[in-house]
Amino acid sequence: MKRHLLSAADLSRDDAELVLRTAEELRSLADRPIKKLPALRGRTVVNLFFEDSTRTRISFEAAAKRLSADVINFAAKGSSLSKGESLKDTALTLEAMGADAVVVRHSASGAPHRLANSGWVRSSVVNAGDGTHEHPTQALLDAFTMWRHLGSLDGRRVAIVGDVLHSRVARSNALLLRTLGAEVTLVSPPTLLPVGIEGWPVETSYDLDAVLPKADVVMMLRVQRERMHGGFFPTAREYSRRYGLDGRRMATLQDHTIVMHPGPMVRGMEITADVADSDRSVIVEQVTNGVAVRMAVLYLLLGGSEPAVSTEGLSE
Amino acid sequence: MPAPNAAPDATTDDGRTVLDARDIGRALTRISHEILERNKGASDLVLLGIPSRGVPLAERIAERIASVEGYDVPVGSLDVTMYRDDLRMKPARALLPTQIPGGGIDGRTVVLVDDVLFSGRTIRAALDALNDIGRPKAVRLAVLVDRGHRELPIRADFVGKNLPTSLVESVRVRLQGIDDVDAVTIQGSTEGEVA
Numbered sequence: 001m002k003r004h005l006l007s008a009a010d011l012s013r014d015d016a017e018l019v020l021r022t023a024e025e026l027r028s029l030a031d032r033p034i035k036k037l038p039a040l041r042g043r044t045v046v047n048l049f050f051e052d053s054t055r056t057r058i059s060f061e062a063a064a065k066r067l068s069a070d071v072i073n074f075a076a077k078g079s080s081l082s083k084g085e086s087l088k089d090t091a092l093t094l095e096a097m098g099a100d101a102v103v104v105r106h107s108a109s110g111a112p113h114r115l116a117n118s119g120w121v122r123s124s125v126v127n128a129g130d131g132t133h134e135h136p137t138q139a140l141l142d143a144f145t146m147w148r149h150l151g152s153l154d155g156r157r158v159a160i161v162g163d164v165l166h167s168r169v170a171r172s173n174a175l176l177l178r179t180l181g182a183e184v185t186l187v188s189p190p191t192l193l194p195v196g197i198e199g200w201p202v203e204t205s206y207d208l209d210a211v212l213p214k215a216d217v218v219m220m221l222r223v224q225r226e227r228m229h230g231g232f233f234p235t236a237r238e239y240s241r242r243y244g245l246d247g248r249r250m251a252t253l254q255d256h257t258i259v260m261h262p263g264p265m266v267r268g269m270e271i272t273a274d275v276a277d278s279d280r281s282v283i284v285e286q287v288t289n290g291v292a293v294r295m296a297v298l299y300l301l302l303g304g305s306e307p308a309v310s311t312e313g314l315s316e
Numbered sequence: 317m318p319a320p321n322a323a324p325d326a327t328t329d330d331g332r333t334v335l336d337a338r339d340i341g342r343a344l345t346r347i348s349h350e351i352l353e354r355n356k357g358a359s360d361l362v363l364l365g366i367p368s369r370g371v372p373l374a375e376r377i378a379e380r381i382a383s384v385e386g387y388d389v390p391v392g393s394l395d396v397t398m399y400r401d402d403l404r405m406k407p408a409r410a411l412l413p414t415q416i417p418g419g420g421i422d423g424r425t426v427v428l429v430d431d432v433l434f435s436g437r438t439i440r441a442a443l444d445a446l447n448d449i450g451r452p453k454a455v456r457l458a459v460l461v462d463r464g465h466r467e468l469p470i471r472a473d474f475v476g477k478n479l480p481t482s483l484v485e486s487v488r489v490r491l492q493g494i495d496d497v498d499a500v501t502i503q504g505s506t507e508g509e510v511a
């Protein structure tokens with residue numbers, strides 16, 4: 001792995017599989033009486049969140065603490081950021097405090113990249129979601145969840161459904177799942193597909209009912225109304241009717257197919273309550289797996305003298 | 317590649333063979349009996365192999381105990397990677413499986429099983445790891461080869477073979493299941509190359 005995790009595209013297949021295998025070992029920690037490992041003792045992880053987040057920040061915090069790292073949470077609200085401090089000055093402050101890793105979420109696409117490559121900080125930078133660009137640890141935990149349920153992802157069909165345009169989850173998943181050998185189909189109204197989608201390693205479809213019976217995984221995306229400035233579809237009801245996953249559509253799935261959602265869900269919009277609470281739904285498990293995957297990422301970036309690289313890792 | 321019945325001192329491309337398949341089998345049988353004798357039976361025992369090659373050794377000891385006592389001793393594995401004192405000195409290493417048997421280790425006698433005892437640092441890490449998992453009644457150590465050069469006050473309770481070595485030599489254990497053959501060889505010894 002490189003020193004930073006900025007994009008799912010940075011991960012080679014070997015790197016991604018190393019993260020998944022490491023996460024598998026770390027997941028069993030949740031069953032132990034002492035849920036803590038000493039690997040990152042004395043290291044400092046800063047959660048730098050310029051944008052609201054509940055599960056991702058808590059997930060990173062739990063992951064870092066279970067590895068015995070010191071965690072500093074830094075939210076935009078109530079900090080000097082709300083007084084107008086720039087990203088650069090914040091970064092210099094963190095550097096002066098001696099952070100070993102900065103987990104950053106920002107509403108501007110590319111902010112983590114800027115932080116990592118500007119020379120402002122020496123620490124590892126982990127992208128925890130930047131604008132509508134990427135969210136690589138979400139893609140890793142999604143791949144991990146699929147891998148636990150389906151085994152190898154080679155040739156598996158994954159349908160990602162909904163607001164692809166505003167979704168960093170969709171982009172990171174498309175890139176990572178392609179690396180792991182899965183076939184991704186993005187299902188979305190034409191207005192919610194990004195420009196340049198032809199360049200993505202995916203198929204696209206406007207017809208959910210045609211895609212569902214062939215899928216091994218159905219991943220529903222939230223309609224991100226807070227990022228929408230304009231009319232992307234006529235009404236919420238029409239969106240739900242064409243692109244929502246309800247009990248009727250779920251009945252057309254294969255027996256082994258799992259239903260995922262990165263959260264937060266809008267029940268009744270992209271997914272109905274009976275689907276979200278059904279046996280096929282692995283949505284709660286995704287949260288559990290998120291901690292294990294983020295532990296794996298932090299361990300592989302910070303645990304050794306240098307990040308684990310693809311050629312090593314399985315020695316001994 | 318030495319045949320299973322190769323003479324103990326046969327020289328091969330892989331170094332000097334010090335234990336062949338039959339030697340390893342005999343050593344494990346003896347260790348199994350010693351464990352039973354020391355523990356006065358197999359009850360309360362838990363065998364934990366240290367990956368990777370401690371795990372098949374622990375399984376083989378459990379098989380032998382089962383054939384002698386008719387009792388299946390719980391077998392698991394204990395990865396110590398995150399507890400190592402040299403974690404920061406090398407690139408982050410892949411984790412190996414930790415599998416604690418269902419009954420846990422509280423109040424039981426845990427026998428740690430590893431292939432080679434050298435500096436003792438792996439065992440120190442293993443003791444730390446055990447500490448986070450439970451409180452055994454006692455912890456014992458069984459190793460196939462003790463090659464000396466301890467850097468910590470740690471010794472094995474059950475030893476397959478004491479193998480005096482120099483620091484320039486390396487001891488390599490191969491076990492079926494992970495490797496294609498059962499053998500313990502020494503590399504880098506001038507003595508071995510001459511013979």
